[in-house]
Amino acid sequence: MIELKNISVSFGKHQVLRNINMVFETGEVVGLVAPNGTGKSTLLNVMMNYLKPKQGEVIIEERKKYKSPKENSKIYQVISMMPDQNDLYDHLSGYEHLKLYQSMWKTKHLKIDELVKRLEMSHYVKKKVGSYSLGMKQRLCFAMQIMSDTKIMLMDEVMNGLDPNNVELISNVIIEKKEEGKTIIIASHLLENLEKYSDRIFFISGGNLELFLDKSQGYADDSTYIKLSHVNFETIQELFPSLYQVELNHHEMIIRVQDDEHLSETLATLISHEYNQFSVGHLSLPDAYQLKF
Numbered sequence: 573m574i575e576l577k578n579i580s581v582s583f584g585k586h587q588v589l590r591n592i593n594m595v596f597e598t599g600e601v602v603g604l605v606a607p608n609g610t611g612k613s614t615l616l617n618v619m620m621n622y623l624k625p626k627q628g629e630v631i632i633e634e635r636k637k638y639k640s641p642k643e644n645s646k647i648y649q650v651i652s653m654m655p656d657q658n659d660l661y662d663h664l665s666g667y668e669h670l671k672l673y674q675s676m677w678k679t680k681h682l683k684i685d686e687l688v689k690r691l692e693m694s695h696y697v698k699k700k701v702g703s704y705s706l707g708m709k710q711r712l713c714f715a716m717q718i719m720s721d722t723k724i725m726l727m728d729e730v731m732n733g734l735d736p737n738n739v740e741l742i743s744n745v746i747i748e749k750k751e752e753g754k755t756i757i758i759a760s761h762l763l764e765n766l767e768k769y770s771d772r773i774f775f776i777s778g779g780n781l782e783l784f785l786d787k788s789q790g791y792a793d794d795s796t797y798i799k800l801s802h803v804n805f806e807t808i809q810e811l812f813p814s815l816y817q818v819e820l821n822h823h824e825m826i827i828r829v830q831d832d833e834h835l836s837e838t839l840a841t842l843i844s845h846e847y848n849q850f851s852v853g854h855l856s857l858p859d860a861y862q863l864k865f
């Protein structure tokens with residue numbers, strides 16, 4: 573469990589985080605979503621104490637705070653940030669990196685060979701990192717964090733450079749770790765993927781965390797949307813002048829309806845005008861992102 577209390581961060585006059593209050597609970601996966609340069613890494617860096625906020629504090633496991641080197645080193649037994657590819661040593665093998673993490677975090681109970689097999693790294697893990705592709709390094713970085721076995725795991729762009737099979741592989745391990753009770757906070761631009769395993773998803777916007785989805789409660793925006801394909805935006809605007817509608821791209825648009833009565837009326841009108849290619853429901857994360865940013 574990690575709590576953020578009144579966290580504000582500014583770089584000069586640019587305020588990146590504004591008075592953030594949030595608790596990330598034990599055993600949940602939280603997704604952080606925002607365009608480049610909005611504050612995802614800043615927030616994760618504050619949680620790791622790599623960056624001191626202008627105001628506010630981070631509380632880990634209800635009472636631990638970043639106060640002194642001694643206290644901080646205890647906290648780093650509980651929380652970790654996924655290493656960056658730039659943190660890897662070209663002259664060491666992946667296996668040696670994993671050994672190093674295992675000894676640093678004293679996690680002899682975890683079997684390196686099992687993890688290597690699980691992440692399909694067996695064919696390359698004994699080779700030097702200097703010879704790895706982007707995706708091979710990324711899997712190693714993820715494996716290193718799994719090896720640390722901390723209760724809280726922060727991951728910045730965990731799926732960077734991974735092909736669809738590896739995205740699936742890592743997603744499954746994230747779900748397993750969540751089931752073991754880990755708190756996992758992930759900043760990602762892979763929206764459909766993030767939506768699959770996150771318990772809660774927040775947009776970072778205007779320096780604040782805005783809830784998009786809490787799987788135990790539902791969508792923050794509980795309106796119903798009709799998503800239409802292969803339509804002419806102007807024609808639809810003329811048909812429904814009073815309804816909120818947005819063009820997503822050249823051939824897709826959405827209409828928001830307030831209640832079931834409006835929904836039935838709107839669908840009836842669409843069908844009577846021979847518009848049959850639509851779906852009805854909540855906004856998907858990619859569509860909500862497109863509307864928001």
Ligand SMILES: Nc1ncnc2c1ncn2[C@@H]1O[C@H](COP(=O)(O)OP(=O)(O)OP(=O)(O)O)[C@@H](O)[C@H]1O
Pocket residue numbers: 583588606607608609610611612613614615
């Ligand atoms: N050390 C710094 N000094 C000055 N400005 C900074 C510093 N670190 C971050 N910023 C600024 O803070 C803002 C947020 O940066 P941050 O790295 O948190 O974005 P991000 O959402 O993680 O982006 P990305 O998706 O590209 O990783 C950006 O405008 C960035 O330029």
